[in-house]
Amino acid sequence: MSGFLAGLCVAILPLLAAGFWLGRRTARPENLGGLGTPVEHATFETLHTASLAAPPLRAGLTEETARKSARRLRTLLGTDALCLTDQERVLVWDGVGGHHRDEIMKRLAGPLETGRGEAFPLTCDALDCTVSWAVVAPLTVDDRVHGALVACAPRESAVLVRAAGEVARWVSVQLELADLDQSRTRLIEAEIKALRAQISPHFIFNSLAVIASFVRTDPERARELLLEFADFTRYSFRRHGDFTTLADELHAIDHYLALVRARFGDRLSVTLQIAPEVLPVTLPFLCLQPLVENAVKHGLEGKSDKCHIQITAQDAGAEALVVIEDDGAGMDPSVLHRILAGEVSPSGGIGLSNVDDRLRQVYGDDYGLVIETAVGAGMRITARLPKYQPGVH
């Protein structure tokens, strides 16, 4: 029987763990009653209700977000009915007296135009209707009226007017934050569009010059290089999709290196160590080629002898680990720090900070570049790429 009990314990363990996790996820600070005086308790309650109403509104003023927050807002005001509108229509009516929708919308034309609050009595034929009076408080973002908060009550009340005004102002702040969120998203999108596909103009000049130098002496080589150039530029200028696979990015790096090798000959050698498992990993378009370009630049800068570049891609569980290493001049870490912080603009090319920014935007701040370097000690850049990230495909 002991075996049975032991087995049962083992079986129940995962269930307990799941329960614990679920409990932690859904835990809410409900148990505030024991704390402080009744006034403080009321303050806690109010703040708590307000904090619950905030998250939906952070997504902007729509029918769904209004529906989610209206009940909380009504609790906050303690009225019989509360309604949120935008410029044209009632988004949600919470509480009694829903038949006043049309009347309210008619009376709102003024306040929505001027942005001033107003209070007015409601006319009603229904005998059992308990709301006979409404307070309108406009919701403004950047001095533009987006909609209105309407609180209805059985009788006139100065307190309600004041409270509705305050709540409306609080809602307006949330909507302003939503607006801010939206513009931040738009900014990121614009930045990604601006950041992508900037291949260095120097590289184009240099490549064409090298090809030109071969045209007379070695026409066959010149032709091959032109084709490499065509392949690389086609990849760089492609229009569709913000993402590519590691395999495609490596091919682009190959074309790039063929052109660079034509220019520097034996001075440059490259070794690759690629785990085939990570080749299908999706990553932001053109985010490794700049790192290789950087390694070539640093490797050959101020050195007349040879430079070696090592490119490694490893499989590390749910991530791929890409390391690009050169044995060139290296860099003072403090200078590098300022470049990455955007204080100094690097000379030409897309640059490391751009790649760093894009990786952080796509994968989150945990996934920035890790750069190890010192003057004269070469440079080693590590990028971690998650194998799966929502929205990256």
Place this chain on the structure above:
Amino acid sequence: MNSSYAVPAVALVVVATVLVGAFGLRISRTTSDFYVASRTVGPRLNAAAISGEYLSAASFLGIAGLVLVQGPDMLWYPVGYTAGYLVLLLFVAAPLRRSGAYTLPDFAEARLASQAVRRLAGAFVVGVGWLYLLPQLQGAGLTLQVLTGAPDSLGGVIVAVVVVATVAAGGMRSITFVQAFQYWLKLTALLVPALFLILAWQGDGAPSHAFEEPATFREQRVVRVGDSLDVKLDRPLTVTVDGTVDGRTHTDTALRLRAGTHHIDAGTRLTFAAGDPVPEADRRSDAGLSPSQAESRGERPLYATYGLILATFLGTMGLPHVVVRFYTSPHGVAARRTTVAVLGLIGAFYLLPPVYGALGRLYAPELTLTGDADAAVLLLPDRVIGGLGGDLLGALVAGGAFAAFLSTASGLTMAVAGVLTQDVLPSRGVRHFRLGTVIAMAVPLAASALVGGLPVADAVGLAFAVSASSFCPLLVLGIWWRRLTPPGAAAGMLVGGGSALVAVAATMAGFPGSGALHALLAWPALWSVPLGFLTMVLVSLATPGKVPAGTAAILARFHLPEELRTEVKA
């Protein structure tokens, strides 16, 4: 059995696995040639890797043991283990690859855009992984015990330590090569001895008797009973007993046992004469230990067989260590080709264990009495061929068996540890992955010490049942049905997978019931899979407002070939 060859063979496999894992990448792909370096894993290599990871202790030892004890009905196991890939090929392989998901929780998030469903899927990955790891560790313990007489749990501990060390140290880096190597190693380790065994059997005059007949001893044989058991005799039988039978102690006395049931205590030695029928063992009386599923199988063969078929056919697609390997395929079509190749490779492998089972019935029938039927594969070379040749072949088989434990266990540990670090432990990072690895292995190791020995293949069958009831509905409906909603998926997984999990836990814990209820719990797939599907469909239909916004686009991505997709975008 002579362990002077087997132990070095096992050690060799362990060392080779670690070395190929650590250095395989360096040897295989250090180059300055981009064309060579950026070649993706081909379908055949990937298929060998999938097969290597998939063929576990259950396949290597368990099937032969079951065939030995229970006869040809058990051939449904290899058929089911293989046919699971057919279902995977038809319904899941290519869309799963095109979804871009690496793990099953990733798939749930990609399809349903819900963190809650993702976490639930993660919990089930951990559950299925642990259920599947348990028999691997038990199998390793059994192997080492048979080889060296070491305590039962030592082999499991060794496998656990090796796997945790290699996975946590960032080994297994070139995992595709390691796993492909393991497949060929396992195939060789079964194929070569099998050929010799068949030759020896031919030389023996190719004796055969029908599977339905009771097995008989071909020569005088001393059997030491490990756990106390009841034997059922159809006819009276005379054996020489040294130990306790029916409560009375005998020392080397010939005893005539009447037809009926007799209780034999642990440690008793029975000497059977040539030609004696092998008595039928009945382990029902073992208090505490898990009763074999054989019982309910005996009572309700049709129900048990259908339960097994459903679990293995639909469960393969939800095995966490199999799913992650599809990510290695460069695109959906390659994923399909890979699955076809897997069908071939696994089909070839599964021809061999039944050979061992059948020969075991001839040459080592007493294993049904000692309760070590899973050891048949390991013991046969010594028993049939003997001498140095037998020892060497036995060493080869032992090495293959350890390869089976190591590859499957490391794949599962990686998958479980990945989910633990990503979705359970507070923050990500290398240290947490190591912690996750330790947790992923510690729980089944503790469980294997606590829970009694269930036949290895049966225990794996239970993991399949849970996978079939939770992930099969999620994958099939997620890929083929637009109206699936996050609440529906969560409810379906909870009801289907959860009920299967409860049934499995009750069975493993030795739920003392019997009859119909026990059969229902021991073979849950037949009711839990439809239950999972039904719940998922009904709850989804009841929450039509919650269909994720981008469903049409997501399904188009799942089903359109990659080449078309880029054109659509452009």
